[in-house]
Amino acid sequence: MSMPIICHSSTTRCQAISDIIESVALQQTAISHILNAEGEKIHCVVTMPNINLDSIIKINNSAQSLVKTVTNLEIILQSKLSLFGDCLCKCRDEGCR
Numbered sequence: 001m002s003m004p005i006i007c008h009s010s011t012t013r014c015q016a017i018s019d020i021i022e023s024v025a026l027q028q029t030a031i032s033h034i035l036n037a038e039g040e041k042i043h044c045v046v047t048m049p050n051i052n053l054d055s056i057i058k059i060n061n062s063a064q065s066l067v068k069t070v071t072n073l074e075i076i077l078q079s080k081l082s083l084f085g086d087c088l089c090k091c092r093d094e095g096c097r
Helices: 015-045 054-083 088-093
Strands: none
Touching: 015 054
16 A cells, blocks of 8 residues: 555635634534434423333433533644634734634
8 A cells, every 4th residue: 555645735724724613613513413313302201291211211311321422622723722812813813714
């Protein structure tokens, strides 16, 4: 297997930072949709007639697992953003959008 070839890009540092921040914002939007869907799923199960305890426990475990996963992802996204905290003002001063 040969080594990958990395070509020079015309993307500026400022644009790359903006792209990374935008990607975090898009991931946050996706997370909000996932959490909303989980809430709707819980509401559907809880409002079912003749709901049994086993179903409630299963839905609770599912929600708990999702929240743990989302929490871990949020930590990663926060770390990603913190890498560029000192770059934001410099980028704005350069006239970047």
